[in-house]
Amino acid sequence: MEYPSKSIEEAVNELSGLPGIGRKTALRLALHILKQSEAQAERLGSSIIELRKRVQFCKRCHNFTDHELCKICTNPRRETRLICVVEDARDVMALENTHQFNGLYHVLGGLINPLAGIGPSMLHIEPLAERVRNEKIEEVIFAFSANIEGDTTAFYISKKLAPTGVRISSIARGIPVGLDLEYTDEVTLARSLINRTRLASPGE
């Protein structure tokens, strides 16, 4: 495809580097930007530049932040004795959207994955152990994906934290809300049976 001008070609090249955006969509976006005011294009462009320039990782929990410490770590109303450990900062957003957790987070920056060459030393596991030792943490909650990397990482960290005596838990594995039992795979079903939760019985 030949583009009518160098600037259009460059914008299409750059935009089509984004995930899920092919050259056709990139051209559509470029033509949309051309229809907007110069101020609007300026705002879009600089929001992208500023995004990468400003966003850093929280010194304490490695969540995204524009400052040294993140919004959650600096919020005085959060429960500081609870730490939820997650794979990456995206997971913090997902958990925050549930409005069910009021503790702090710790972002590992990945999960242990020997096949991909990711060992424990490449993740923020040591800083987590330090936080548990120094911050009067009562419970560490693992919120990992339900796969082998998640299980390996949970196993490794719980071994490492064992000497501190901190309580360790993991988010429940079970049937997703809204899913029919017959469509649930057997591994999930087995885990949901093992981790069954007790309902109040008439005798109690």
Place this chain on the structure above:
Amino acid sequence: MEYPSKSIEEAVNELSGLPGIGRKTALRLALHILKQSEAQAERLGSSIIELRKRVQFCKRCHNFTDHELCKICTNPRRETRLICVVEDARDVMALENTHQFNGLYHVLGGLINPLAGIGPSMLHIEPLAERVRNEKIEEVIFAFSANIEGDTTAFYISKKLAPTGVRISSIARGIPVGLDLEYTDEVTLARSLINRTRLASPGE
């Protein structure tokens, strides 16, 4: 949805203003940009700003260009006696990709559409008439969408150009290549019958 930082929120707001990009996709794009190098984000952002700043309309044919005149108008190897008239600059790209036309273009900037309040004076029709009078044009080809606005515009311009005596034609309406006859709507089929093209017969 709450975002971990102001810069992420702003980038999501701006990105989700693009066509076909919702807030979820915008967040995915923002997180992708965060994973890239600062130089890459800078390149993407400034390509958008430069795009809007540099691209203008060709003084002669109103196609997109970074300069005063577009690539096609300044190309000495184009056939200057042929003008293809199109609705907008996107159509120029589509026609160029066919590699079947070597003449010049004239972008109207829209089609006559009384219902939407677009009259002939709002389009670049007068400059087209001037070009036909001054540039030794032999043929004007209409390449409009096959709808009522396209037909109205073609009718209006051909009336306007009649005194110049220039040859006027329109791209063929007919069955799209690859489409089965039985699935073609009757209007298209009727037009394709009226505009039938003669094949060589054994007697010739």
